[in-house]
Amino acid sequence: MTDATEILRHNRDSEYLQRKFLAYRPQTCLIILLTAVMGVSGWMIDFNIDPQTAPGLIWMRLCYVWLLIPAWFIWRTDSHRRAALYALIALVLAQLHDIAILRLLSGGLSTAIMSFVFYPLVVALLFLGFSLFVNWTALALVTLSPFLLASTGWLNPFPDKLYGLIIWPTSIFLACNCVAFAMGYHRRYLLERALEDASNTDPMTGVANRRHFQYLLQRETSRLLRLSQPCALLMLDIDHFKRINDNHGHPTGDRAIKALADACTLNARDVDEVARLGGEEFAIIMPGTTTEGAAHLAERIRAYVEAMHFASDDGEAIRWTVSIGIASLDHSAQASAELLGEQLIARADAALYEAKHAGRNCVRPC
Numbered sequence: 035m036t037d038a039t040e041i042l043r044h045n046r047d048s049e050y051l052q053r054k055f056l057a058y059r060p061q062t063c064l065i066i067l068l069t070a071v072m073g074v075s076g077w078m079i080d081f082n083i084d085p086q087t088a089p090g091l092i093w094m095r096l097c098y099v100w101l102l103i104p105a106w107f108i109w110r111t112d113s114h115r116r117a118a119l120y121a122l123i124a125l126v127l128a129q130l131h132d133i134a135i136l137r138l139l140s141g142g143l144s145t146a147i148m149s150f151v152f153y154p155l156v157v158a159l160l161f162l163g164f165s166l167f168v169n170w171t172a173l174a175l176v177t178l179s180p181f182l183l184a185s186t187g188w189l190n191p192f193p194d195k196l197y198g199l200i201i202w203p204t205s206i207f208l209a210c211n212c213v214a215f216a217m218g219y220h221r222r223y224l225l226e227r228a229l230e231d232a233s234n235t236d237p238m239t240g241v242a243n244r245r246h247f248q249y250l251l252q253r254e255t256s257r258l259l260r261l262s263q264p265c266a267l268l269m270l271d272i273d274h275f276k277r278i279n280d281n282h283g284h285p286t287g288d289r290a291i292k293a294l295a296d297a298c299t300l301n302a303r304d305v306d307e308v309a310r311l312g313g314e315e316f317a318i319i320m321p322g323t324t325t326e327g328a329a330h331l332a333e334r335i336r337a338y339v340e341a342m343h344f345a346s347d348d349g350e351a352i353r354w355t356v357s358i359g360i361a362s363l364d365h366s367a368q369a370s371a372e373l374l375g376e377q378l379i380a381r382a383d384a385a386l387y388e389a390k391h392a393g394r395n396c397v398r399p400c
């Protein structure tokens with residue numbers, strides 16, 4: 035029951051659905067293209083149903099190439115919501131297109147029931163990359179539309195009972211199939227997230243590791259170039275860390291590293307990114323922040339660490355401090371995102387070096 039609730043919750047989560055859509059976007063576009071091919075090749079069925087009328091319908095069948103338009107839009111968009119809307123519109127219009135052809139054939143509505151059944155099968159494949167609720171909505175639309183059109187007289191005569199005998203078991207089975215696929219993708223999603231967390235997170239502290247830090251920094255410098263927003267970087271280093279290890283042992287040194295990670299995480303904003311670069315060295319990326327704003331956070335962390343103490347393995351109270359260097363970039367920066375990131379690291383590292391030579395336990399901007 036808990037798994038089912040979690041699956042339904044994720045199928046309303048925009049980040050989850052965006053990831054799912056991007057994973058299955060090529061398949062979605064391919065299914066639309068195959069539907070266009072099936073629509074054009076349906077002329078052979080028309081010829082078997084009504085040889086006299088079929089030659090005049092060849093152009094209506096060729097018009098199925100219009101499905102290339104929604105396929106192109108879905109391929110180009112990065113929004114799962116817009117893509118789902120394009121797919122729903124394409125599906126409904128394709129079914130109406132098919133029904134309009136069948137109405138012109140002698141006996142077409144009676145002998146081409148499988149043409150109606152084809153569209154629920156398309157739904158089962160076309161909407162795999164979208165929300166489970168979108169799957170069910172699309173399935174309901176294509177299942178009920180022939181009944182609704184028949185009730186208005188647009189499909190007349192329509193074999194309601196024969197269609198119902200075929201479509202209801204098919205649609206129910208496909209609805210269950212959508213649930214089964216959603217469960218399968220959910221397990222895949224959890225595994226992928228676990229792997230990403232393992233590869234992007236420092237196992238000792240739980241903050242970002244150096245590899246992920248490089249990605250985060252390039253993302254922020256790219257945003258700076260695109261939106262002209264400032265960005266600041268803090269470089270932090272535990273003072274006399276070797277002395278802590280030598281005098282109190284490596285387990286105590288590890289606790290100091292974890293304590294600094296906690297201090298950074300507790301004092302940083304939600305939008306800031308904390309990373310461990312290696313050993314006792316940390317960094318904090320601060321989007322949309324100038325040197326002055328970064329200095330406030332740096333001083334807060336410095337004072338927080340100075341007031342903190344913990345016990346070594348032998349029970350001795352340990353007091354420790356950190357040195358912090360600050361660098362920032364603004365909209366006037368002119369270089370590639372990668373080069374700007376390298377410059378920001380170099381400047382923050384130089385500021386940290388200056389803080390060390392100024393007596394440690396201090397903050398220095400570059």
